[in-house]
Amino acid sequence: MSANSAFSKLDALSRKLEAIEHAQSMLGVDEAVMMPVGGGEKRAETMSTLAGMYHEMATAPEVGDWLGDAEAEPLDEMQSLAIREFRRVHTNMTCLSADFVRKQVNARIRAEQLWRELRPTGDWAGFLPAFEGLVATAREEAQLRADVLGLSPYDALMEQYDPGNRVAEVAPVLNDLKTFLKDFVPAALAHQEAKLARRPLKPLNAPFAIDKQKALGLVMMEAVGFDFEHGRLDVSHHPFCGGVPTDIRMTTRYTEGEFLTSLMGILHETGHGLYEQGLPKEWTHWPVGRARGMAMHESQSLFVEKQIARSPEFWEWAMPHVREKLGAEAIAGWDLEDVLAHVHFIERGLIRVDADEATYPLHVILRFELEQDLISGKLAPKDVPAAWDAKMREYLGLSTIDNMKDGPMQDVHWPSGAIGYFPSYTLGAIIAAQLWSAIERDQPNAREDMRNGRFVGINDWRRENIWSQASKYSTPELLQRATGEKLNSKHFQEHLARRYLS
Template sequence: MSANSAFTKLDGLNRRLEAIEHAQSMLGVDEAVMMPVGGGEKRAETMGVLAGMYHEMATAPEVADWLGDAEAEPLDEMQKLAIREFRRVHTNMTCLSADFVRKQVNARIRSEQLWRELRPSGDWKTFLPAFEGVVATAREEAQLRADVLGLSPYDALMEQFDPGNRVADVAPVFADLKLFLKDFIPKALARQEEKLAARPLKPLNPPYAIEKQKALGLVMMEAVGFDFDHGRLDVSHHPFCGGVPTDIRMTTRYTEGEFITSLMGIMHETGHGLYEQNLPHEWTHWPVGRARGMAMHESQSLFVEKQIARSPEFWEWAMPHVREKLGAEALEGWDLEDVLAHVHLIERGLIRVDADEATYPLHVILRFELEQQLIDGSLAPRDVPEAWDAKMREYLDLSTIDNMRDGPMQDVHWPSGAIGYFPSYTLGALIASQLWSAIERDLPSVREDMRNGRFVGLNEWRREKVWQQASKYAMPELIQRATGEKLNAKHFEEHLTQRYLR
């Protein structure tokens, strides 16, 4: 490509945009991990300015001209894919003005900061005005996008997290899954009760020193392929994976009372980190070189947590490492079945991030249904606590009516304006199960490999089929190419049935 070609101009633009994204990402990580409370106001202002700069650069008038010219240039296949994906992203970005983006970022950051302050006390009344501001800007964004994209407002928001996601496709899958789970969960709980009556759950033996838990987590991260030359692990209020592919920042949270929750959180975020670290580095400054939406991202984190780290084979390998890092007394007198009884424990609970894989989808479906109502205006922000409680009672037979902290204030997503994101979590679980089925077909030795702490084959398969494909294809096509069939929820249902009923 010549220095004056439109593609070259777009390549330079994408490198500048990537630099701003890198700065935004690191400021976001610092805010969650390190920033003192008093830094919040100036940080919100800075993030708003950077978001405005990014938006102005990406939507400048000449960019549309460059895109049109590049589409007429002689390009190779990857360059054509890069232009196609940039066109999609550009269309979505030009839906919003720079002034609106600045206003929205400010509302989101201030709301999230207030949430971090008020969530421990569950002070919904004080938080509500900030939340109402976030919902108002989300509704405005949804309508602006819908008008340009020709979608419903909520579909237009889902499009930002998972290109191609539509309520018309997702809602029936979730409705069927709800029916399956309402039948499955009582059966699984009854089976669990029988097993625990014959072999009671062994109590954990705390305290587990946080430094020892971190050491254990680092060993597990490295074993499954995380590259510490290009990433690190810290602590935050809400676990996340951020940064950029060459500098991944992961966080978890610890309690000395038990170690399994934190370890599973670490493995979950490691799945996100592996995806980012193994994207095609020569294309990460272009949208085509990024992860293919949040459902695919969640499939990678859930794959590591559920398919790998909660499997019997993983724990056969892991138990000696747990004893070495936490101390011989950590699992004193335990065998594999004792560990699996904890790792596979099913409980109806209030907290999404602590939920087991059987009840978790119901937490997501609840949020999916409520946030559609928030966007279409049929649910006012002030009425969320009552609506949330009603669905918790229906789906999990639990109440949150006097517990805002563990009810609608438990997640960072709505305070930060990430509405339309939640469906990705359960779609990710469906994809993860389907990927595992394909891997077992292609790599018959995979369970024996895990039993011996060998994860290279698993990673090579995913690197070829998922990670290196980045955003070349829409999610349905990517799944079809990787597994040989369209997204099929039966793999997830079979996974649960096999693990908990057989």
């Protein structure tokens, strides 16, 4: 490829964009982990200026020309995929006018600020005008994207988060899961009640010193494959996995009263980190070298958290490490079943982010259904509280009609304008279970490996089938190639039944 080829020009541009993203990512990490409060104003100005520079460079008129020219150049297979993905990203980035984006940013800022102010008191009436403005803008955005992408409006929104995911394929899978969960959740709760009647939940022997918890977390991270030459663990108020593939910055939050929440959180974020660390190094500056969307990313974190780190086999291996790192008194007299009773504890609740893996999908499906109707116009913003309450009562037997704070005002997503994102969470859980089944099919000793703290085979499979594939394929294609099956919730249902009904 000559240095004057359109492909080379896009390669050079990609390196500049990657440098800005690297800076944005690390400045974001620094802000959460290190920055003193007075640095915030100038930092926000800097982030906004860098974002503007990024957008200006990525959407400059010549970029479209280079893409057209590159498509006509002789390219090898990976280069062709790189151009296809660059084109997809470019189309998604350029399909809204600058005027519309400004209007949208204002609607989002207004709604999010008002949400932060009014959420504590659940003042829906106060919030509604901003929410109406936001939904109107989201409908307009969905239509603008739909026109360019040749998709339905809601599909066009989902396309930003999970390329290739369509309501036509996703909705039946989630409906199937919903039907399953309506009977499963009561059965699992009854099963748990009977178990706990026989063997009550043992209290944790707090306090757990934070340095000891950290040491335990580091051992677990390393065991499941995190590369500390290319990443680290810090503390922040909201745990996250940030940084860049060669330098993953994970955070957690500790409390001395309990160690399992933080440990599971660390392992969840480690799943995100492993995906990033496993991306192909030579393509990190191209869109095709990035992780494939939100659902696949969440599948990797949920794989480590739910499939590995909450499994009985994992805990057989982990319990001696807990005793060694936290001290023998931490879980004195505990058997495996006592830990599992904690990490498998389920209950119905109002709040999505606090939900367990059995009830979480119902929270997501509720939002998925409501936001489709919001975008299509079938549901008016003012009618959300009633619709929310009806579904909460139907799916989880709980009412939120007098509790907006823990009902439709609980999440930041809608106020910040993220519509089409919620399904990714549960698709991630479904994909994680589907991947585990495929691994067990290919590696019949996978559970035995976990029991012995060996994660190399499991990680090699994921590296080959998911991580190294980056964004070469759409989300459904990637899943089909990796597992030989289309997206389906069968494996997730079996996973839940095995864990919560036996």
